[in-house]
Amino acid sequence: MLVLGANGSPRTGGNTEIMLNEALKSAKANGAEVKMIRLCDYKIEPCKGCMTCFKTGKCAIKDDGQTLYEEITQANGIILASPSYFQGVTAQMKTFIDRIGFLGLAREKKDFVGKVGGVVAVARRSGLSSTACDMIIFFTALGVAIPSGGRVYGVGNEIGDVLKDHEGLETAKLLGKSIVVSMA
Numbered sequence: 001m002l003v004l005g006a007n008g009s010p011r012t013g014g015n016t017e018i019m020l021n022e023a024l025k026s027a028k029a030n031g032a033e034v035k036m037i038r039l040c041d042y043k044i045e046p047c048k049g050c051m052t053c054f055k056t057g058k059c060a061i062k063d064d065g066q067t068l069y070e071e072i073t074q075a076n077g078i079i080l081a082s083p084s085y086f087q088g089v090t091a092q093m094k095t096f097i098d099r100i101g102f103l104g105l106a107r108e109k110k111d112f113v114g115k116v117g118g119v120v121a122v123a124r125r126s127g128l129s130s131t132a133c134d135m136i137i138f139f140t141a142l143g144v145a146i147p148s149g150g151r152v153y154g155v156g157n158e159i160g161d162v163l164k165d166h167e168g169l170e171t172a173k174l175l176g177k178s179i180v181v182s183m184a
Helices: 015-029 052-056 065-074 091-106 128-142 166-183
Strands: 002-007 033-038 077-083 116-123 151-155
Touching: 002 015, 002 065, 002 166, 015 033, 015 077, 015 116, 015 151, 015 166, 033 065, 052 091, 065 091, 077 091, 077 128, 077 166, 091 128, 116 128, 116 166, 128 151, 151 166
Parallel strands: 002 033, 002 077, 077 116, 116 151
Antiparallel strands: none
16 A cells, blocks of 8 residues: 655655645554655656547646556545645646646546546645645546545744644544545
């Protein structure tokens, strides 16, 4: 049982990564293998809307998009995490959602149905709900089940600020556990 965390923050070691790691540590403590990927470590271009994926089942763009697709579809549980950038997910997460989402729809959702997912949104003050919503829509479009407590909010600005957000950290731990329990 593998839980994959996809970190959409361009800032390595930041608040989003801290919150995501809390969820992944909890998933591991509850019996899952875990892996985190940083989307900023991959070269992935925006979707061109060419619809090749609907004809061939593969993306026409030759970058790390197919690698990311294969990684995420190998997981049983998925946690998407993004800071709020102007009330929504980062460009890295949006590009990931568009590319992986269209491939998933082109393949008739068969690579995602039966998976369990949750989201982590982090912000200084505002944009938590809309950022989480961007990622939840991705899951619902592809048939990924979201357990109760499948949405985590972390509040912080400077690196490490979320460590003071005790409720957010506890909710992240609950997310990791909820995903594992839902996969069982």
